[in-house]
Amino acid sequence: MxxxxxxxxxxxxxxxxxxxxxxxxxxxxxxxxxxxxxxxxxxxxxxxxxxxxxxxxxxxxxxxxxxxxxxxxxxxxxxxxxxxxxxxxxxxxxxxxxxxxxxxxxxxxxxxxxxxxxxxxxxxxxxxxxxxxxxxxxxxxxxxxxxxxxxxxxxxxxxxxxxxxxxxxxxxxxxxxxxxxxxxxxxxxxxxxxxxxxxxxxxxxxxxxxxxxxxxxxxxxxxxxxxxxxxxxxxxxxxxxxxxxxxxxxxxxxxxxxxxxxxxxxxxxxxxxxEQAHVVMDGLYLLNNKQHSDFHTRIDHAVPNTTSEELFKGVIDDKGHGVFNGKVIVHKDAQKTDSNQQNHNLLLSRNCEIDSKPELEIYADDVKCAHGSTVGQMNEDHLFFLRTRGLDEVSARNLLTYAFAVEVLERIPAGDIRKALSAVVEQRLPQGGQ
Amino acid sequence: MLEIKNLHASIDGKEILRGINLTVNAGEVHAIMGPNGSGKSTLSNVIAGRDGYEITQGTVTYKGENLLQLKAEERAQRGVFLAFQYPVEIPGVSNIYLLKAALNAVRKYQGLDDLDAIDFLTLVRSKLELVKMDEEFLHRGVNEGFSGGEKKRNEILQMALLEPSLAILDETDSGLDIDALKTVSDGVNALRSSDRSIVMITHYQRLLDYIVPDFVHVLSEGQIVKTGGKELALELEAKGYSWVNKNA
Incomplete structure (x- = not known):
C-alpha cells in the first residue's frame, strides 16, 4: 500500500x-x-x-x-x-x-x-x-x-x-x-x-x-x-x-x-x-458530544476445538460516532470451532452514527459460528410502560439505557469489580444514573 | 372519580373515539366491552396518557383535575394505573427495581419518604402472596421469560403495590387459561374497595364471571352505544356484537 x-x-x-x-x-x-x-x-x-x-x-x-x-x-x-x-x-x-x-x-x-x-x-x-x-x-x-x-x-x-x-x-x-x-x-x-x-x-x-x-x-x-x-x-x-x-x-x-x-x-x-482455548471478549462504549469510538476486534481460531464468545454494546448520544468491526477467522482445519459474536447498539439521538460490521472468514467446514448485529432506538413501549408506573421521562430513559448496557456488566462475575464498574457506568448515563 | 365527556381522539388523522361519555364513581367496577377496532385500547391509552393521540374534543376529569393536561407519569403518581394487554419485557431492569422505583415515585408525589429496604420487602412479600407469585420473580428482569399468565399476575402485583385510585385493566383476561384467570381475578377482587374504581376493558364476557362489574358498557365505532348491568354482558355473549350495532 x-x-x-x-x-x-x-x-x-x-x-x-x-x-x-x-x-x-x-x-x-x-x-x-x-x-x-x-x-x-x-x-x-x-x-x-x-x-x-x-x-x-x-x-x-x-x-x-x-x-x-x-x-x-x-x-x-x-x-x-x-x-x-x-x-x-x-x-x-x-x-x-x-x-x-x-x-x-x-x-x-x-x-x-x-x-x-x-x-x-x-x-x-x-x-x-x-x-x-x-x-x-x-x-x-x-x-x-x-x-x-x-x-x-x-x-x-x-x-x-x-x-x-x-x-x-x-x-x-x-x-x-x-x-x-x-x-x-x-x-x-x-x-x-x-x-x-x-x-x-x-x-x-x-x-x-x-x-x-x-x-x-x-x-x-x-x-x-x-x-x-x-x-x-x-x-x-x-x-x-x-x-x-x-x-x-x-x-x-x-x-x-x-x-x-x-x-x-x-x-x-x-x-x-x-485446543480447548477459550476467549470471552466483551466491550461497552458510551458516547456523547462528538466522541468517536472504534473497536476493531479479531479472533483467530487457529486449531480445532476452540471457542469464543464476544459481546459488544454501544450507547450513542448527541453527535457520537461508534464503530465496531468484529473479525472472526476460523482457519483451515480448525474444526469444531464454536464462536458467537454479538454487537448491539442503542442510538439516543438523530445525529449520532454507528458503523457495525461483523466479518467472518471461515475456512473449516465443521464449525458453529453465530453472529448478530443490531442498531436500534429507545423502545417507546418500554418508555410508556415505565411512565405509567410513575417514573418521569428522564429517569425512565436512564433506566432503559442502563438496562441496555448492563448485559455487558452482568457477564462480569459478581463481586467488587462488577460493582465498581457498574457504578462508573451508571454515573456516566445522561443524568448521572438513578 | 373519573368523568369523560364527549371525548374525541384521533391518531394519524384518523378519528377513533367519537364522543365517549362515561362517569365512574369511587368504588365502582365498570366493564367496557366491544369488538376489535371499536376503540377500547385507544380509550385506555388516552386515559393513561400515551403520546401520539390527538384529543380533538371533550374532557377527561379525574378527581376534579383535568387529566388530559398531565403527563403519563403525573397521572400515575396521582393514582391512575393501566394494566397492559401486552406487558413489555425489559431485560436488564429487575422486577424489584421497577417496583421500588414506581412505589417511590408515587410516595414522593404524596410527600412521603422512600420506604427502607426492610419495610419495602415486607410490603412486596405481602403483595406477592395476593397474586401467588414466588419471590424469585422479583429478581428476574421485568417480565423476562415470563409466561402469559405470569406477566398478567405481575401487572396485578404492580397494581397491588401502588394501590391506585383508578385502575384500567386492558384485556387482562387475554391469553390466560382458566387457572391463571382465576388467580388474576382473585387478585383484582381483593383490591376492590370503596375508594378504588376499576375499569375493565374486554372483548369477552368470560372475565366478568370472575370480576363482576357494576356496569357494562358496549363500545362500538368509538362511542358507548349501550349501558346496562352485568346481565348485558351475557346478552352480548349470546347475541353477538352485531346485535348491539343494529339496536344502537
Missing part, C-alpha cells in the same frame, strides 16, 4: 523523537529500528485503508504532540481516589512514567512479579513484540519506536493470584499535548491465574495522546481475567492495541469499557493456538 503523504508528513515529527530505556538491550534497539523503518514507509493509517474506513486521523495528524512531560503533582491521596479498586495491587503510571512512590506493589506473593517496563523487560524479552504486527500498522510501529514505560506482569506456573492488579494510568493535565507510548506485557505461565485491570484516567480537559500496546501471553491452562476501563479526558486521543496468544486450555476473559476520549481506537486481538 502506498504511504499516505498527508498523514506521514505530520505536524509532530514522531520519527525524530528518541527514546531509550535504562540498560536497553540490543534486542530492543533492533525492534525500535525496525519499527522506525516501518513507520517511515507507511506512516499513520489513512482513511482509505479498510481498517480505518470509519475513523479519520485528519484531526489527529494536525496536532503538535510533545514528548517532554512537565512535572506533575499527583498525590497518593488522589490515586487512592481515582483507583477503581481499594483492594488491589496497584501500579501507577503518571504522564507516561511509572511511579514507584504511588504504586503499591511491595509484598507481592511468591510467583507474581509486577514491575516497570524497563525493570521487567529482561524477563519477558522473548515475548516483546510477539503479539503485534508493526507492518502497515502505524500506531503499533510508533509504539514500538517510542515505548518508554509500562508494566510487566508475570505469574509463575501453578500460581493463582487472588487479589487483582490495577494498572492506573493517569494523565495529570500538566503537559499540553503530551504523547505517551506505553507497552504492557502480561505473561501467565502454565496453570496460573490472575485478574488485571487497565484503568486510564484523565484529570483535566486538555488534549493528549495515550498510545498503548498490551501484549498478553497465556501458557497452557492459564486464566487471565482482564478489564479495561477507559476514562480519558474529553479531548484525549486514546489509541490502543490489546493482543493475546492463547495456548491449549487457556482462558482469557476481557472486557473493555470505553467512556472517555475524543477519539478512542481499540484493537483487540487474540489467537487461539491450542
Amino acid at each position: 502506498p504511504k499516505s503523504k498527508r498523514l506521514t508528513e505530520l505536524a509532530t515529527p514522531f520519527a525524530s523523537v528518541v527514546v531509550e530505556l535504562e540498560q536497553e538491550t540490543s534486542f530492543v534497539k533492533e525492534l525500535r529500528g525496525n519499527a522506525l523503518a516501518q513507520f517511515n514507509s507507511y506512516g499513520l493509517p489513512a482513511k482509505k485503508e479498510e481498517d480505518w474506513k470509519y475513523t479519520s486521523l485528519w484531526g489527529f495528524s494536525q496536532q503538535q504532540f510533545s514528548h517532554q512531560a512537565i512535572p506533575h503533582t499527583v498525590s497518593q491521596a488522589q490515586t487512592e481516589q481515582l483507583a477503581l479498586l481499594k483492594q488491589a495491587y496497584r501500579v501507577v503510571i503518571v504522564d507516561g512514567v511509572f511511579s514507584n512512590e504511588l504504586s503499591q506493589i511491595d509484598n507481592l506473593p511468591t510467583g507474581l512479579t509486577v514491575s516497570s517496563l524497563a525493570e521487567g523487560l529482561a524477563s519477558v524479552q522473548s515475548h516483546l513484540g510477539g503479539q503485534i504486527n508493526i507492518e502497515k500498522a502505524g500506531f503499533n510501529a510508533l509504539n514500538t519506536m517510542l515505548m518508554n514505560d509500562g508494566v510487566v506482569i508475570t505469574v509463575a506456573k501453578g500460581i493463582n493470584i487472588e487479589q487483582p492488579i490495577e494498572l492506573l494510568v493517569i494523565n495529570s493535565g500538566a503537559t499540553e499535548n503530551l504523547a505517551t507510548h506505553l507497552r504492557n506485557v502480561i505473561v501467565l505461565e502454565e496453570n496460573s491465574q490472575v485478574t488485571v485491570i487497565e484503568h486510564y484516567v484523565g484529570l483535566s480537559d486538555i488534549q493528549y495522546l495515550t498510545n498503548v500496546v498490551t501484549e498478553v501471553v497465556l501458557a497452557k491452562s492459564a486464566e487471565l481475567t482482564h478489564y479495561k476501563l477507559q476514562q480519558e479526558s474529553e479531548n484525549a486521543f486514546h489509541i490502543a492495541t490489546l493482543a493475546a496468544s492463547q495456548a491449549a486450555h487457556s482462558q482469557w476473559k476481557t472486557n473493555s469499557i470505553s467512556l472517555g476520549a475524543k477519539l478512542a481506537r481499540n484493537d483487540v486481538h487474540t489467537q487461539l493456538l491450542g
